[in-house]
Amino acid sequence: MMRVGAHLTIAKGLPEAARLARRVGANTFQYFTRNPRGGAVRSMSDGEIAAWSLLRREYDIFPVVGHLPYTVNLAAPADATWGFAKRVLREDLERAGAYGAEFLVVHPGSHGGEGVERGVARIAAALEEVFEAVEGPTMLLLETMAGQGSEVGFEPRHLDGIIERLGRTERIGVCLDSCHLFAAGFDLRTHEGIDAMLAEMDRAVGLERVRAMHLNDSKVPLGGRRDRHELLGQGHLGEEGMAALLTHPFIRKLPLLIETPVKEYTDYAGEIRLARAFAGAAVA
């Protein structure tokens, strides 16, 4: 069964999020663990979490994926920023465990001019510290990035560098992003192109670590190194790219989370329907 969902909200609580997922036809979803500025978190009572667990089972929503705010920079050279990132990750990893979220996605971070090597070491040191502090069942997924500015994580070897330093622990995996990969230079508009990306990912981290995909089209052309999401089929990946991705045997087994620029969360109903239609398309 294909798992297709979108980036929704838990601002009105977890049970309401489950209802929203069902309303838009999602059988998986992602949420921001806190607002993009990284501010305070709304607390959820035990009763609310229990109601949520029941609803999620009834609606067959799996997996549930948290996403750290963009302000979290685990590669930050400045200690204040780095310390904030570690604190937010520790708290949100713990909370994701309490909610029963299977995965927590984080952007590896930006090295701020210190270089990829230094950034990779900084990220690994932060993760080591957080994994030490939080046991929890939630798996942390490093997201593949577009390579904008001083971002770390736009080449599979960056992710390998982090995972290697962590002793290849099973607590860490990878979340692909079709828009970011395309902007980083991987042409995903054919099965051959997707296979080439997956082969490189396999050599770097092992395909068993690849656990989810952000399904987005790209406003930026191939190799454009900028992170600009577009509605499915309307960007440079286009209908050809969406059909190639959604009919690819490995990709279609991943939970697919759509993060396209819709106006309202309920508009994801159309995007999810479209993704399912592309999945039924014939590809040359």
Ligand SMILES: [Zn+2]
């Ligand atoms: Zn992301």
